[in-house]
Amino acid sequence: MKIGSYEIYPVEGGSFRLDGGALYGIIPRALWEKTSPPDPLNRVRVQLRSLLLAGNGRKILIDTGMGQDWTEKSREIYNYHNAVNPIVESLQTYGFTAEDITDVILTHLHFDHTGGAVAHENGSYRPQFPHAAYYIQREQLEWALSPSGKDKGSFIRSTFMPLLEAKVLTLLDGYTRIDDEVELLTFNGHTKSQQLVRIFGSNISIFFAGDLFPFASHFKPPCIMAYDLNPLITLNEKNEILRLAYEEGWIVFFQHDPENTAVTIGKNEKGFTIKDIIKIV
Ligand SMILES: [Zn+2]
Numbered sequence: 595m596k597i598g599s600y601e602i603y604p605v606e607g608g609s610f611r612l613d614g615g616a617l618y619g620i621i622p623r624a625l626w627e628k629t630s631p632p633d634p635l636n637r638v639r640v641q642l643r644s645l646l647l648a649g650n651g652r653k654i655l656i657d658t659g660m661g662q663d664w665t666e667k668s669r670e671i672y673n674y675h676n677a678v679n680p681i682v683e684s685l686q687t688y689g690f691t692a693e694d695i696t697d698v699i700l701t702h703l704h705f706d707h708t709g710g711a712v713a714h715e716n717g718s719y720r721p722q723f724p725h726a727a728y729y730i731q732r733e734q735l736e737w738a739l740s741p742s743g744k745d746k747g748s749f750i751r752s753t754f755m756p757l758l759e760a761k762v763l764t765l766l767d768g769y770t771r772i773d774d775e776v777e778l779l780t781f782n783g784h785t786k787s788q789q790l791v792r793i794f795g796s797n798i799s800i801f802f803a804g805d806l807f808p809f810a811s812h813f814k815p816p817c818i819m820a821y822d823l824n825p826l827i828t829l830n831e832k833n834e835i836l837r838l839a840y841e842e843g844w845i846v847f848f849q850h851d852p853e854n855t856a857v858t859i860g861k862n863e864k865g866f867t868i869k870d871i872i873k874i875v
Contacts, residue, residue: 595800595872595873595874595875596795597775597793597794597795597798597799597800598649598774598775598793598794598795598796599649599650599775599795600647600648600649600650600654600775600776600793601647601648601649602645602646602647602793602800602874603645603646603648603688603874603875604643604644604645604646604847604855604856604874604875605643605644605645605646605655605681605684605685605688606641606642606643606644606680606684607641607642607643607644607658607659607660607680607681607684607710608642608659608660608674608676608680609639609640609641609642609674609852610639610640610642610660610672610673610674610706611633611635611637611638611639611640611672611673611674612637612638612640612672613636613637613638614626614627614630614632614636614637614638615636615820616819616820616821617630617638617640617808617809617819617820618630618811618817618819619816619817619818619819619820619822619825620816620818621811621814621816621817623636626638626811629811629853630809630811633673637673639852640706640808640850640852641848641849641850641851641852642659642660642680642706642849642850643847643848643849643850643855644656644657644658644659644681644684644849645657645791645802645847646685646688646690647776647793648690650773650775651696652696652697653690653694653695653696653697654695654696654697654698654699654772654776655681655685655695655697655698655699655723655726656698656699656701656791656802657699657700657701657707657708657804657849658681658698658700658707658708658709658710658711658722659679659680659681659706659707659709659710660672660674660676660705660706660709660710661679661681661709661710661711661712661713661722661753662676662677662678662679662710662713662714663709663712663714663752663753664709679710679713679722680710681710681722682710682722692722692723692724693723693724693725694725695723695725695726696725696726696727697726697727697728697729697772698711698723698726698727698728698729699729699772699778699789699791700728700729700730700754700789701788701789701790701791701802701804701805701849702730702731702734702738702784702785702787702788702789702804702805703730703734703735703738703749703753703754704748704749704785704805705748705749705750705753707804707805708753708754709750709753710722711723711728711753711754711757712752712753712754712756712757714752719752719755719756720756720760721756721757721760721762726762727762727764728757728762728763728764729763729764729766729770729772729778729789730754730763730764730765730766730789731765731766731767731768731780731786731787731788731789732765732766732767732787733767733786733787734785734786734787734788734789735754735758735763735765736786737785737786737787738754742823744823745785745821745823748785748821766778766789768780768787770789775793775794775795776791776792776793777791777792777794778790778791779791779792781806781827781828781831782823782824782827782831783806783818783822783823783824783825783826783827783828783829783830783831783832784804784805784806784819784821784822784823784828785805785822785823786823788804788805788806790802790803790804790806792844798843798845799842799844799845800844800845800846800847800856801835801839801844801845801846801847802847802849803846803847803848803849804849805819805821805849805850806828806831806832806835807832807835807846807848808848808849808850808851809848809850809851809853809854810848810851810853810854810857810868812832813832813836813859813865813866813867813868814865815829815832815833815865818832836859836866839858839859840859840860840861840866843858844858844859845857845858845872846858846859847874854868854871855872855873855874856871856872856873856874857869857870857871857872858870858872
C-alpha cells in the first residue's frame with residue numbers, strides 16, 4: 595500500500611502470550627474468551643507487528659518486537675520462542691536488511707516494543723539497526739529509567755541502555771513531525787508519553803495504534819488493559835482518536851491484534867466498530 599510518498603509494509607515480529615485478564619482489564623473472561631481463546635494458563639496470543647515506511651530516501655521502522663535476547667524461563671512465561679530477531683527476518687522477505695533502516699521510531703520502551711532494537715553478540719550489545727537514528731519521547735525515557743513499582747516489569751534496561759550508550763537516541767518533547775507526511779502524537783494513559791505514528795497522504799492516512807488499541811476489542815470504552823497507568827486518560831485518548839479516525843476515514847493499524855492487521859472505523863448505536871478490513875499488502 596502506498597500512502598503519500600511512502601510504501602507501507604507490515605513487518606511480522608512473531609507472537610507471544612499475555613494473561614487474558616491483564617489484556618482485557620475489567621471485561622469478564624466469559625465475554626472475551628470467544629474471540630481470544632486462552633491457553634490452559636489463561637494466556638492470549640498477542641502479535642508483535644511492526645510497520646516499515648519506505649520513501650523520501652528513508653526506511654523508517656516503527657517498533658522492533660521482542661528480539662532474541664530471552665532466557666528460557668522468560669520464553670516459557672511469555673510463550674515466545676524465536677531464536678533469531680524476527681523483525682530482521684521479516685524485513686528480508688521484502689528485500690531489506692537491518693543496515694537499510696535509516697530511522698527507528700520507538701513508541702515506548704516496554705520490552706515487546708524495544709526488544710529487537712538491540713542485538714546481543716558475544717556478551718555485548720549493539721544497536722540492531724546500525725545506520726538508524728532512534729526516536730523516543732524524553733518523558734518516556736525518564737520514566738523507563740525510574741518506573742513505578744506497578745510497571746517496572748515492563749522495562750528491561752538491556753533493550754534500551756545500549757542505544758543511549760551508542761548515542762543513537764534522539765529525545766523528543768511532545769508532538770513531532772518527522773517530515774511532511776509522518777507525525778508523532780503522544781499519549782499518557784498506557785504509560786508516560788507513548789508516541790504513536792500517523793502517516794498521511796492527500797486523501798488517506800494510517801494510524802499505528804501501538805498500545806492505545808492493542809486489539810480491535812479495545813475500541814470498547816471499558817476494555818482497557820490492566821497494564822495502563824492511567825485508565826481514565828486512556829478512555830479519553832481512545833475516544834478522541836476513534837472520533838478522528840471515524841470522521842476522517844483513517845486506517846487503524848494494529849500492532850498486537852492476531853486477527854486484524856488494519857481496519858477502518860464505523861459507528862453504530864453501541865459506539866465505534868470495525869467498518870472494513872484493509873489489506874496492507
Ligand atoms: Zn506497552
